[in-house]
Amino acid sequence: MSTIEANFDGLVGPTHNYAGLSEGNVASLNNAKDISNPKQAALQGLAKMKALHDLGLVQGVLAPQERPDIETLKRIGFTGSDSQVIEQAYQQAPSILASCYSASSMWTANAATVTPSADSLDNKLHFTPANLTNKFHRSIEPQVTGNVLRAVFNDEQHFSHHLHLPENEHFGDEGAANHTRLCGAHGDNGIEVFTFGRYAFKKGMPEPKKFPARQTFEASQAVARMHQLDSQNAVFVQQNPDVIDQGVFHNDVIAVGNQNVLFYHEQAFLNEQAFINEVQQKADFDVHFVRVNNEQVSVQDAVQTYLFNTQIVTMPNGEMSIIAPMHCANNSNVKAYLDELVTQNTPIKSVKFFDVNESMKNGGGPACLRLRVALTQAELNAVNPQCIMNDALYGQLTSWVEKHYRDRITNQCLADPQLLIESRTALDELTQILNIGSVYPFQKS
Numbered sequence: 019m020s021t022i023e024a025n026f027d028g029l030v031g032p033t034h035n036y037a038g039l040s041e042g043n044v045a046s047l048n049n050a051k052d053i054s055n056p057k058q059a060a061l062q063g064l065a066k067m068k069a070l071h072d073l074g075l076v077q078g079v080l081a082p083q084e085r086p087d088i089e090t091l092k093r094i095g096f097t098g099s100d101s102q103v104i105e106q107a108y109q110q111a112p113s114i115l116a117s118c119y120s121a122s123s124m125w126t127a128n129a130a131t132v133t134p135s136a137d138s139l140d141n142k143l144h145f146t147p148a149n150l151t152n153k154f155h156r157s158i159e160p161q162v163t164g165n166v167l168r169a170v171f172n173d174e175q176h177f178s179h180h181l182h183l184p185e186n187e188h189f190g191d192e193g194a195a196n197h198t199r200l201c202g203a204h205g206d207n208g209i210e211v212f213t214f215g216r217y218a219f220k221k222g223m224p225e226p227k228k229f230p231a232r233q234t235f236e237a238s239q240a241v242a243r244m245h246q247l248d249s250q251n252a253v254f255v256q257q258n259p260d261v262i263d264q265g266v267f268h269n270d271v272i273a274v275g276n277q278n279v280l281f282y283h284e285q286a287f288l289n290e291q292a293f294i295n296e297v298q299q300k301a302d303f304d305v306h307f308v309r310v311n312n313e314q315v316s317v318q319d320a321v322q323t324y325l326f327n328t329q330i331v332t333m334p335n336g337e338m339s340i341i342a343p344m345h346c347a348n349n350s351n352v353k354a355y356l357d358e359l360v361t362q363n364t365p366i367k368s369v370k371f372f373d374v375n376e377s378m379k380n381g382g383g384p385a386c387l388r389l390r391v392a393l394t395q396a397e398l399n400a401v402n403p404q405c406i407m408n409d410a411l412y413g414q415l416t417s418w419v420e421k422h423y424r425d426r427i428t429n430q431c432l433a434d435p436q437l438l439i440e441s442r443t444a445l446d447e448l449t450q451i452l453n454i455g456s457v458y459p460f461q462k463s
């Protein structure tokens with residue numbers, strides 16, 4: 019078996035809720051304080067994982083984070099027992115408590131940047147957890163993300179795990195949401211495209227005016243250095259600041275690549291032509307640039323339907339398929355575009371729609387929910403087998419969700435210390451199902 023690309027999806031955690039925490043992310047703000055359904059959210063995510071497994075693709079599972087994050091609440095001065103900490107935080111700082119309750123680690127596109135061994139000079143597969151400094155509720159993820167990744171990819175001979183970048187906005191890093199890889203076959207040497215929103219150390223450069231640019235040029239460069247990429251293998255391109263201001267808070271909301279296909283909106287990149295030229299000059303394979311113009315699909319429709327936050331996957335027969343959210347089927351314009359696309363002369367031959375609405379309401383589409391990892395057969399053999407989806411694991415995880423998850427969380431529920439107990443009980447059991455050991459702070463104390 020040659021090198022394959024696996025998708026590692028984040029399991030939605032038991033405290034999934036809508037707290038309106040992400041300025042610049044239109045859906046998160048629009049759905050703030052809505053009632054969430056963690057059970058349905060987790061089952062929707064599992065259904066997508068199972069469907070990709072059924073299509074013959076390798077599908078992995080990444081465990082969610084421990085929430086509420088009591089350690090962080092204690093670090094900022096709340097004291098006493100865990101339930102006293104929650105009570106004080108609910109009274110004195112409800113927004114901070116909500117941040118410490120966020121199940122945002124479900125969006126594993128933001129968990130890390132991954133470089134396959136075919137691209138790195140030391141022929142190892144590299145992982146750098148994203149520091150996610152731009153949003154407080156996400157900045158508390160990288161430590162446990164690193165624990166989870168080391169428990170899943172636990173073999174020093176094949177996998178190289180780096181510490182996340184310095185926790186400062188100058189090195190703001192959002193992981194694979196701003197990184198895509200172009201290649202001939204997955205096992206070939208590829209071109210890694212790093213998209214950034216602004217420069218941190220150069221003044222007077224273009225940047226958005228309204229919403230934050232979460233990823234800096236310097237962070238992208240640091241990751242490429244750590245992952246031992248040759249300059250021939252890396253392309254750095256600035257995201258168009260105007261689209262960040264229209265709600266494109268990550269590049270994966272407006273562009274996605276798979277093998278030799280780059281599917282993107284004409285307004286995605288700041289210097290589009292220079293970028294295309296550089297990719298063409300560095301690639302030793304033909305790249306299909308599937309460029310969508312504004313008349314075909316507006317930026318607003320792209321943000322509302324997540325047309326570009328789709329997964330493009332290569333099926334076992336070699337054809338590509340788009341894994342899209344239902345929102346794309348429900349928008350007549352976008353649906354018409356997709357119907358046309360699959361008839362064109364590109365490798366993309368089909369579209370499959372999935373209901374991931376619980377995640378979409380927080381700005382997370384199918385592509386946000388997955389971290390791509392290209393693996394040789396030897397590397398795949400070294401992955402923790404309990405984290406690879408199959409019929410039995412799907413059955414175990416759906417029963418686990420049914421047993422532990424609530425079907426309704428309101429803002430008031432965050433005051434309930436029972437939610438912490440339920441969450442820890444569930445996660446403790448999950449670490450046994452996935453055989454990942456003690457990755458959570460509550461398991462170490």
Ligand SMILES: N=C(N)NCCC[C@H](NC(=O)CCC(=O)O)C(=O)O
Nearest residue numbers: 037038039040046122127195268386
């Ligand atoms: N595009 C990618 N790859 N990921 C989407 C991440 C969505 C996430 N939403 C949130 O964190 C909202 C949480 C809340 O408001 O409750 C974010 O903004 O970081």
